[in-house]
Structure formats: structure tokens, C-alpha cells
Amino acid sequence: MRFPRRSLPDRAWSHHQLYQRVIDALYAIPAHFDSRTSIEGLVATDVQTLSAVLGATIEDQVVATLNRMRPVWDPDERYQRFSFQRQAQVFPDVLLKADRNGQEIILGIELKGWYLLAKEKEPNFRFTTTPSACADADLMVVVPWVLSNVLSGTPVTLKPFVTQARYAAEYRNYWWTEIRQTRSDSSITAPPEARLYPSKSTPVADRPANDRGGNFGRLARTGLMDEYIQEILDVRLSGIPARDWIDFLRRFEQ
Secondary structure, eight states, rough: OOOOOOOOOTTTTHHHHHHHHHHHHHHHHHHHOOOOOOOOOGGGGGGHHHHHHHHHHHHHHHHHHHHHHHHHOOOOOOOOTEEEEOSSSSSSSEEEEEEEEEEEEEEEEEEEEETTSSTTTTTOOOOBOOGGSSTTEEEEEEEEEEETTTTOOOOEEEOOOOEEEHHHHHHHIIIIISSOOSOOOEEOOOOOTSSSOTTTTSOOOOOOOOOOOOTTTTTTGGGTTEEEEEEHHHHHHTEHEEEEEHHHHHTTOO
């Protein structure tokens, strides 16, 4: 297997400028994100469980934020019929499409929220989609979030991790088969029915021959996000780096 290379959309693509503006909008999410969710009265050691409680809500609010940011990604109002729409249990999580009944899709976003103070110190989601199900313009986006007062308050988001979804899938497979040290069978089987923007019933997940630990698809363990993770863990929350907050909370967990 060859080392993966990024496959960017052709510059001649009619939506290329929109694609670039969507990426700009994604990086600008922290300045525009607004949540009415408020968390108060939690025991400090329970804060690290917020990911399971609020994860889906934060992702919904990120999609709503992108739609409010239309002037950023559609300043010329060429795409008034289009909006970002969340879809459940199918790849990708979010589509930029014409309307709920239409089939005109410009790009997709596999969106993952990451509660920064979770004890793992890394995003723990699994991304198993096969590369052939990812269009050139599809993106993998991880949005870290914390509470405004660290242990209470409203959710706020931080600088996201953004990369091409196909590249992430290819890098994951390359790491699994070529870099990861193991004596077990490291082969991967791709679903033959995979296609772009599949229905819920279409298999699109790559399957490892051996995965006793259930670690296939853990993108944060492949090295692809290492530099980003270290950068975001250094972000200071109330003057203290996020990584030190995690260590403090873990010390007193029951």
C-alpha cells in the first residue's frame, strides 16, 4: 500500500471557491458559536462525563452555527437554496445540499465533537468509512469544546481539526497495515457496494481482518492528529493548560 496523498478538488470545479469558503467558515466557528445550553452544579469529577451527555447537542449546534455563517461561505448569495443538514447514522454526518427533498449535494462533512477535558486526552471517535465513499470535497472535522467557566457555564468551541475525509480514511488504512506493529493479520476488506453519499442500508465501513482490541478507526491513534492534539491541549482555560485540568480531574475521579 502506497503512502496516501491528499486528493483536493479540481480548481476547475464550479464550486471550488465555495469549498474554500466553507473551510474558512469551519475555522471561524469559535468566533460565531452560540449555545443556550447551560451547565451548573456539577460535581467537579463528573465534568469529564459531559461528552456522552452533550456530544450530539454540540454537533447539532455546530451545524446551526454554519448555517448562521452564510455570509462567510456564500457572500454573493449564489447558494440560497443550499444549507448544511445533519443526517443520522449515515456517512457523512452533515451534507451541504439544496433542500431536504432534493438530491443536489455539493459536499459532506464528517463532524465529530470532542470534549476537551475528557480523560483520554484525545478524541475517541472511530472513523471506519472506506476511502471510495468519500468525495474529493468531503471533509473530516473535529470540533473541541469546553464549558465557558471550565467546570460550569455554556459550551464554547475551540480551533477545529480539518482535513479531507478521503485522506483521513486512506491514512488510517495505511497506518493499520503498514505502520502499526502487530503479528496478527493486518489486512482490510473494503465494502464492494460503497459509493458516494450512500443510504443508511449501504455498507461503507472498511473491515479489518483482526481487531481484538476494537481500535480500528480510532483516528487519533494513527498519528494524523498528533500535532493538532498537542496544540489544543496547551490552550489555557482560566489560565491553566487544558492538559493540566485533565490531570487534576483524573486525580480525584472515583
